[in-house]
Amino acid sequence: MSEFISNSAEETEKIAYDFGEKLMAGDIILYKGDLGAGKTTFTKGLAKALGVDDTVTSPTFALVNEYYGKMPLFHFDLYRIVCFDDLYAIGFLDYLDRGGVIAAEWSENIPALAEEMCDGKRTVYSVCIEKTGDESRKILIDEVQL
Numbered sequence: 001m002s003e004f005i006s007n008s009a010e011e012t013e014k015i016a017y018d019f020g021e022k023l024m025a026g027d028i029i030l031y032k033g034d035l036g037a038g039k040t041t042f043t044k045g046l047a048k049a050l051g052v053d054d055t056v057t058s059p060t061f062a063l064v065n066e067y068y069g070k071m072p073l074f075h076f077d078l079y080r081i082v083c084f085d086d087l088y089a090i091g092f093l094d095y096l097d098r099g100g101v102i103a104a105e106w107s108e109n110i111p112a113l114a115e116e117m118c119d120g121k122r123t124v125y126s127v128c129i130e131k132t133g134d135e136s137r138k139i140l141i142d143e144v145q146l
């Protein structure tokens with residue numbers, strides 16, 4: 001478990017960038033954190049680390065935004081997803097073997113998701129962002145183990 005304190009959006013992006021550099025194809029990042037915590041901001045840093053030049057925006061309306069850098073990044077919003085059937089319906093599983101990193105906001109909607117994704121082929125990370133002030137955040141990064 002790693003704990004970080006961020007005092008600006010730029011710092012959050014930097015923390016994400018450093019973390020993102022060690023990610024491998026198939027890895028999954030499952031975010032927990034309220035609206036405005038900084039999940040999309042964190043994903044911007046991840047994208048830079050993966051060599052994505054496009055601007056990362058919230059996947060709220062698209063459900064998933066796909067970015068193609070040195071390694072693909074699939075950025076999901078699971079806000080309206082409440083069960084595994086929903087997850088299958090949006091094709092989430094199809095992305096597991098597409099050679100990219102998956103980052104999913106609102107993963108807390110499906111509590112069993114983290115364990116379900118641990119299949120020995122990928123590393124699953126939980127990234128929990130807590131708003132502790134206007135510009136301060138506590139960021140906990142944990143590798144999910146079965």
Ligand SMILES: Nc1ncnc2c1ncn2[C@@H]1O[C@H](COP(=O)(O)OP(=O)(O)O)[C@@H](O)[C@H]1O
Pocket residue numbers: 006007008009010011012033034035036037038039040041042058105134135136137
């Ligand atoms: N330390 C910080 N880390 C991340 N975002 C921050 C921080 N301080 C302020 N912010 C602002 O908070 C907002 C976070 O929004 P966003 O990343 O879209 O959150 P989420 O995806 O969790 O809803 C942005 O407007 C960002 O500029």
Ligand SMILES: [Mg+2]
Pocket residue numbers: 039040041058059105
């Ligand atoms: Mg967001």
